Amino acid sequence: MEITFRPYGPADIPWLTRVWNDVLEDGVAFPGEELYSEPDFAAFLSQQDAVNLLCLDGEPAGYYILHPNNIGRCSHVANASYLMDKRFRGKSLGKPLVADSVKAAKELGFRGMQFNAVVASNLPALTIYKSVGFRKVGTIPGGFRLKNGVYSDMYILYLPLVGE
Numbered sequence: 001m002e003i004t005f006r007p008y009g010p011a012d013i014p015w016l017t018r019v020w021n022d023v024l025e026d027g028v029a030f031p032g033e034e035l036y037s038e039p040d041f042a043a044f045l046s047q048q049d050a051v052n053l054l055c056l057d058g059e060p061a062g063y064y065i066l067h068p069n070n071i072g073r074c075s076h077v078a079n080a081s082y083l084m085d086k087r088f089r090g091k092s093l094g095k096p097l098v099a100d101s102v103k104a105a106k107e108l109g110f111r112g113m114q115f116n117a118v119v120a121s122n123l124p125a126l127t128i129y130k131s132v133g134f135r136k137v138g139t140i141p142g143g144f145r146l147k148n149g150v151y152s153d154m155y156i157l158y159l160p161l162v163g164e
Contacts (some may be wrong), residue, residue, distance in 0.1 A: 008051045015060055020041060020083060029122055031117055065081050066078055076112070082097055113134070114159075118154060
């Protein structure tokens with residue numbers, strides 16, 4: 001199995017939109033609730049600093065988006081979102097995906113990465129983030145409403161990309 005990375009292109013928009021909407025429909029990891037149309041999602045992607053696909057043997061399997069976590073005086077800290085096509089989950093592709101985003105963030109000049117809302121029950125993601133060096137810097141009790149209406153804690157995670 002060969003893992004490669006590449007930037008997205010216009011032909012990827014239908015797949016990217018479907019995978020994003022799948023995660024939204026699951027209702028356990030991303031805060032959004034409204035599904036995207038392909039044109040709206042293409043516009044959203046065009047605003048990102050990076051959108052890179054992880055390909056397994058040439059086939060898109062997952063991707064990440066990368067952008068500043070905030071504006072102005074806080075824009076040197078990156079934020080990213082990760083998505084894996086359901087057909088490729090459980091194949092140990094998450095860590096390479098996150099590691100590539102960290103590399104891309106460094107190359108873009110970000111000084112750190114912050115995740116604002118990692119759901120406490122998302123153990124696979126938390127395991128990957130910890131293995132890459134992220135640390136939990138805060139907890140928002142009941143900060144995430146799961147699709148079933150139950151409120152879950154969410155964590156704020158941080159990874160410095162330059163010496164502290």
